[in-house]
Amino acid sequence: MTHGFGFSFPNDSNDDGDDRENNERRGEPSNPFAAFGFGGNIGGQSGAQGQGGLGDMLNQFGQMLSGMGSSMNAQDKGDAVNFDLAARMARQRIGSTPAVSEADTRAAEESLRLAELWLDDATTLPASQAKPEAWNAEQWLAKTMPMWKRLVNPVADHMNRAQLETMPEEAREMMGSMAGVVNQMNAMQFGMKLGHALGDLAQQALTGSDFGLPVAPAGVAAVLPRNVAEISKGLSLPGQEVMVYIAAREAARQRLFRHVPWLVERLVSSVEEYAAGLEIDTSHIEEVVRGLNLESGDPQQIQDALQNLQGEDLSPRVGSRNAGATSRLETLIALVEGWVDVVVAEALGERIPSTPQLAEAWARRRATGGSAEQAFSTIVGIELGAPRTRDAAELWRRIGNAVGTQRRDAVWDHPDFLPTAEHLDNPAAFIDTLLDDAPDTDLDDEFAKLEQELRDNPELKREEGDGKDDGSQDGTEL
Template sequence: MSNGFGFSFPNDDNEGRDNEGNNNDNGRGDANNPFAAFGFGGSFGSGQGFGASGGQGQGGLGDILNQFGQMLSGMGSSMNNRDESDAVNFDLAARMARQRIAGVTSVSAADTTAVEESVRLAELWLDGATDLPASQAQAKAWNAKDWLDETMPMWKRLVNPVAAHMTRAQMDTMPEEAREMMGPMAGMVNQMNSMQFGMKLGHALGDLAQQALTGTDFGLPVAPSGVAAVLPRNVAEISKGLELPGQEVMVYIAAREAARQRLFRHVPWLVERLVSSVEEYAAGLEIDTSHIEEAVRGLNLEGGDPAQIQEAMQNLQNEDLSPRVGSRNAAATARLETLIALVEGWVDIVVGEALGDRIPSTPQLAEAWARRRATGGSAEQAFANIVGIELSAPRTREAAELWRRTTEAVGVERRDAVWSHPDLLPSTEQLDNPASFIDTLLDDTTDTDLDDEFAKLEEEMRNNPELKREDGDGKDDGSQDGTEL
């Protein structure tokens, strides 16, 4: 693990651990895989996710056969436990992830107390920095296994639609003759795909469980509703590289988690909007295998010359034969990127305001968190490795600057009221031009002030139906009913 909040998805330090005790390094280098379209290997194995366009892999046919053998070894129990409605074998994913985090220690009473007190303190300080009230979420201390077990339901929601559409798209790209020849084997191919996806998901979740600091890292609401979770052992690990008091690091991490929980609790549309964006992305998945067909067109297996076949296969190993995956729903991806940036940017500003005068190391902690985002520990990496969506780096700094300027212009209450409806949030374009967003809020504020004045006038008129205008000597103006508007 790198210094500070640095993540690795994956890094060289993990390679040795991956191969100790059990062979969990399944299919890392399968981008050069002519069988990827049938669920063996593929771009997800190269760390790019279900729906990514894979790069050059590190392995070859041996890796593919190794994967196939391992899938067969666990096929019986995994297929029996698989939910037929799922496109991913989540039972296999959970078992593989637990293997990767084997040996984690239980959370101690002292760690539990530290988390609870840190969250409680953070909530008190956040009250002065945001108009959103405390979430009343229960503070919990998790270890890696707790994180895996508690977040799996939401990962299922995020991963399953992508995997289902990926499998469907793979079958659709096959020539009609091939689909007819497969016939009853199509079900077996789907099962193999679900196992392959399960293996890759378990690999990614096992890594992330050892690196996650909270239940909602980077604006991803994967923890159960009503839970503010912090992983004290993982926090202690990253504290070693910061040369700052561990208690200050814990409070900072707890404050970020508590701030996100306020958003997820009091902005009820937010979580569903994130999930629906993933589903929209999945619905538009497209797979292009034309380059694979072109590469294998010259492969002559009928000649029977082993030397020629071996040479041809070696040539294929130098080609990127992973399916090229894209989505027609670019708007869904852009919405995800912007939402994540706005969430984390808002958290940056609120936590900085709440802790800035109380914890001297707040600027250093904020910068360490920003480095963590920039060096691999980020929402886009988690989505790529686990969900399979290739996001651009969320523009959190731009979003934070927008929220900072908004606070200065219209105040905390008006700033936080923006979260009341998705249509009120800043657009992607307004991240580049905060002034245009602030102008809309100022216009709304002016209109609201005028409306308030008219409302007050109408109320006075209702309460005083016989308003009179007096003349200089204190008498009525002579009108018969004595009223004047």
């Protein structure tokens, strides 16, 4: 297994597309069963998994089909995804995972506690009181699956509906009682894709809420020590410093998720809103087919037309009528991670000299594959633009300089107070709104000064009250 630079996700050989390209370059046949989690080459000529030959592979394939049957029976009828199949395929992709050692558990827990102590100096949001835990890849899979279900299920459900809507009415009527079987097959297809993606991500995740995604159970701050150790190998830095930096990011996110009660639900509802508007566009396919002119009868013309199709993208285009939800999701993730960048840098900057290098390594990881948009694309099925985390961090930094830490963190008090995507382009405009809302301290000081003068000089108060109107009674103060 080779690793990318810095915090990059490992470029492991489990990636089907990369395997296929590499095999073809070497003249080896690509593995058509790779999508089902089977590694190695078909003939069993290379790789440990292929040593048993074709018979072993067919035996595994038969076991997989048998498992699929049980998965279909076990599937929850209310789910658009076969999560039982997804979990089994993910575990197969993860393989054997050693239990977390006592030493790793102690290192993760101590790092999280130390990070919480230091974060107190960088933010007014209190500690989350989350339970510190150390996970391996299999524990990450099991404990984050409930939230992945919440995120994936609505997308898959509305995708199925959108597919049905694109079918001609006659085809829908012909399906009849077969609709249930088709739904089960779709659920299995979603399950296999989800299992593949989660299996890969489990081996790459560093915490329970990487990249601002609150997939860990509420009230838990989790770190994956073995995965942290793997990425530490590419850095010329002490492993303990890397662990504390990763723990600080997790602890900072947990403060947001705990003390900003609307935040997690806003992230989830943005996914649900996007899913509700899913639609499939096949107009470009119909246009290409109309341009083939297959009725001409000229074999050469037909052959040329078919060759021209090789460069065409004939996959249906998936979009959403609620595309604004993706923009809000991108901005919200950017604001979460940008805020974490700032408070972690402030908390650790003077205590861990390597903090700038660690922050830059994390940014590279985010830019070269380890990102929220990649997770949403491969697991949830939503194509996000890259969250503008650097811009968001700069905005939070300038807010803190302008109005202080307390006012900066108070921006999280209500979703309407948050900066928008436009404010990432124009931080000064957002800062101006905070300055306009700030109390006029100069005027307050003048009032306080006048009040103190009146208290110290009772004669001033009497003189102001001695003036009499024509209609006032003698000796009576208004």
